[in-house]
Amino acid sequence: MRRRKLHTDSVTSGARKTEEEHRRDICIVGRWLYERGYIASTDGNISLRLDPQRILTSPTGISKGMMTEGDLVITDLEGRKLCGDRNPSSEMAMHLLIYRLRPDVSAVCHAHPPVATGFAAAGIPLNKAILCELVVALGCVPVARYGTPGTPELTEAIEPLVNGYDAILLANHGVVAYGPDLITAFYRMETTEHYARVALVTELLGKQVLLSSHDVGKLIAARTRYGLQTAAAGGIERPVTSEANETERITLTRAELKVLIDEAIQKERSRP
Ligand SMILES: [Zn+2]
DSSP: OOOOOOOTTOOOSOSOOOHHHHHHHHHHHHHHHHHTTSOOTTOOEEEEEEETTEEEEOBSSSOTTSOOGGGOEEEETTOOEEEOSSOBOTTHHHHHHHHHHOTTOOEEEEEOOHHHHHHHHHTOOBOBSOOHHHHHHTSOBOEEOOOOTTSHHHHHHHHHHHTTOSEEEETTTEEEEEESSHHHHHHHHHHHHHHHHHHHHHHHHTOOOOOOHHHHHHHHHHHHHHTOOOOSSSOOOOOBOHHHHHHHOOOOOHHHHHHHHHHHHHHHHTOO
16 A cells, blocks of 8 residues: 655654654654744653553653654653653653543643743633634633642642643643644644634733624534544533623723722712
8 A cells, every 4th residue: 555655744643653653753743842932942741652551752851842763762651661761751640640531542742832821820721712713622721720840739730620621721831732642632732822822812902702602502513513532521611602701701991990999989988
């Protein structure tokens, strides 16, 4: 059978590949994360399931934009090194927790894309229905409370969220995204950062027009129709829609706020 010739930087979908192909894919995704500015220095980590017992991961202490296939490390499901000259990622425990809780997940990407990480540092989830693509692809992206990287604090923080979401903001740290194969995990990272950029622009413009729950319902129906794989349990969290926005959020100018405060002070002073 003749194989389709791929562009040198292509990653095909699917999790059933040879070890050589998986190694190549991890190095390509590492370059993509680095070139897009999603990671700096030696940040971030990428892993995938080689088979039911083994994980192939990026090593610690090296730029993920400059890795070669031989730099990668193979571990067992407890994170013990089975093969490789370098040491496995310092965030291996986070990856292993996701594999343990989500049998449908075969690849995990962790990075620090600056805009989504800004939302994470502000403690603001990406949960508003402002982009149809995000509703279809991810639903919502929650914020996990802060946990020191590389310690059980971080795994404890994400554990309650792993089953219900396919990407998570890590407070004061970054983003973790995962999926049935490496390209899907990368796309989920990219979609999260893209959504965060658009959300930031709407904040700068001072206005967000949210989709209605009717529109969101249609998008979620389309997602099922397309057969998109998503968070295993609990389905998809519905994002905040225009109806909620009308009742829960108001916008005031500084002058309007001042009038309200002055009136409240006046009222308080005029009390007998
Ligand atoms: Zn990190």
